[in-house]
Amino acid sequence: MRSVWVMALAVLAAGCGEREPSAAEQQRMDDADVAAVKAAQEAPPVPVTPDKILYPDIERYDLFGAGCNFAPEGSMAAIVLAQPARGFMKIDGEMETFAPDAGSGDLPLGAKGKYTAGAWSFTLDLASEEGEQDGIETVNFPARFVLKNDRDQIVYQANGIAQCGS
Incomplete structure (x- = not known):
């Protein structure tokens, strides 16, 4: 007891x-x-493979103008166009138009470092070092590109070359 x-x-x-x-x-x-x-x-992100923006796309959508384009390593074709007033990507065969984020960093020729669209946002980060002159009106910069979905999840990222010119 x-x-x-x-x-x-x-x-x-x-x-x-x-x-x-x-x-x-x-x-x-x-x-x-x-x-x-x-x-x-939260569901895991669904990876995206951006389509190449080719010259017929540039003509069809009137994408001419000064700014920067980005091509991933191993490719010469741009997947992103970043211009002062708008940005463009081709995703699943559809051309997406992006608005520049005024608060983001400045890139050459008035382009911005971040752009947003309804379901997407992207950042284009140029290496801080000087680019290499490529032709009369263009300069190539080492760059990093990141595409995010509307839940701020990375769906595509790549290193490559940003070519800035008019």
Whole structure:
């Protein structure tokens, strides 16, 4: 009988040492739990392979103008056109028009570093070093391109060359 009382007192004493979390601690734990549930529910990004923008596309959609275009490593064809007033990509055979983000960094010839469209956004980051002159009106820069979906997930990224000119 004595051992039963000793056990009961030991269990009660063990429970006395735990304190309730403060309201701020509880809020942090709740926020972490909610974030974990949301992360588990978010679908993984669906990869995108941008189509090449060819000269017939430039003529058809009147994409002429100064700015920068981006071609991924191993390709000479542009997949992105970044101009001062708009940006363009061809995704799943459809030409997408992007608006420049006025708060993003400036690229040569008035192009911007970030552009957004309804379901997409992209960033074009030129290497800080000087580009190489390529012809009379163009300069080639090492560059990094990232395309994100409307959930801010990366769906395509590549290193390559940004050719800026008019």
